[in-house]
Structures are given as C-alpha cells and as structure tokens.
Amino acid sequence: MFAIFLFMIFTAVPLARCGGIDDTPTAYEVLQQYDFPIGLLPKGVLGYKLDSSTGKFSVHLNGSCSFSIQSYELKYKSTFTGVIAKRKLSELSGIQVKILFLWLSITKVTRDDDELEFSVGITSADFPVDNFNECPTCGCGFDCDSRKIGNGGLLSSS
Template sequence: MDATATVYDVLQQNCLPRGLLPQGVQSYTLGDGGALEVTLPGECNFFVTADGKQFKFRYGHTVTGIIEPGSISSINGVRMQVAFEWLGINQVNRVGNQLNIQLQNSTQPFPISAFTHSASCN
C-alpha cells in the first residue's frame, strides 16, 4: 500500500465511496485482514439526503471495522437515526450503484451518489 494513501483512498481502492467517512479524519491504521481504525477529532454528526429524505449519522471519536472489496463489516462507532432511535450500523455492502447499510434490525439502501463527497461535521 502507498504510504501516502489517505483513508479516503483506502475506501476507493475497495470500491466504496469516500463519503462513508466525514471530513477531518485525524489518522487511521489498516491492519492485517483489513482491520481498519479511524480517528476523528471528536463526535461527528451529519445528514445524508437520499430519495428526498434526510438521514442523520453519528460517528464517534474512533470508528473501527473490517474493510474488504465492496464492504465494511464489524463496524463500531457509527450510528444512524431511525425515527427517534439511534441504531448501530453493523455492515455496509456495495451492490452495483447502491450501498446497503445494515442496522441492528433492518437494512437501509442508499444510492452511491449520496456518499460521493465527505460531509462536514456539525
């Protein structure tokens, strides 16, 4: 791997959009078997719009998961608001031009275009 690669490059090398992570990543490590750990300056909240609806995401200071081509599994540190409840995101899979985000008890599809750009934290 290129020593100057950013975590956004790692996402794109695995056929995932850079917008899965917000702007401002401080550091990351990529270990054996695709173990990925990302450090943000602090908690990060942002909205993603898809099909005319807004979805709120919350990223913790540290986000971890296992990255491989087309997916990130065993995700920790990322939640998505569904109705009035915050649900943990377990896995993200790319299927063609769609991302399927697996929550605790459901799967939410998003077009890849919803994650083309990295969001700014609020």
C-alpha cells in the same frame, strides 16, 4: 526483530492527511481502493490504522462528529472501527444513525453495483452510490453555508 518491524510498518498504516508529503494513502483513498465512495467518511479524518492481512481498521477524528443528511441524523465516535474487504465493510462499531426516535448502530455496509446497503442489525436500507461522492462536514453535513460550523469548520464536539 527486523521482520517484526517490517510487519508492523506494512500492516499498521500511520496517521495520514489529505495532501500529505509521504506516499501513504489517505483514509479516503483506501476506501476507493476497496471500491467504496469517499463520502462514507466525514471531512476531517486525522488518520487511520489498517491491518491489510485481516482488513481490521480504525479511523480517527478530532472528536465526535454528528450531522444530518436528508431525514437522517448520523453520529461518528472520535474513533470508529471495523473490517474492510472489497465492497464490504463489516463489524462496524462507533457509527450510529437516528431512525425515528432510536439511535441504531450501523454494523455493515455492502456495495452491490451502484447501490450501497446499510445494515443496522435485522434491517437494512439501500442508497445510490452517487449519494456518497462528496464527504459531509461534521456539524452541518452538506448544508454548511446556512449553518455555523463548530471547531474550526471541521468537527463538532458532542
């Protein structure tokens, strides 16, 4: 019974916040441990669960999150999931990008040196890693000074 309890503690990381009192890494720090920039996640992550043996994870927000960056609109569900490995996020569910008039699910993100490749099924697009050094804010992305932000400045509900 004790072994099962230890397994649960080490494989399911409890909800953690930036600057928390405990030593549990934040979701942003976990991304960095797998060689990804923090800007893949919006500000306001409440917590996450990670099974370190399989890489399966879920990330929790206070609500759905949407924002625009350059010519792209992005939407995150309040909980999104996937599998993380060094330089690879796969089996993603709950993250979408609007291309022209279609909402497409981002299914995979891979890092190749200083480029990130985002896959949406049969097509993909590459972007410099440096574009993701900062976390976007739900509701306004990186253009928060000129827009009113909903829900206390962290998340917009959809």
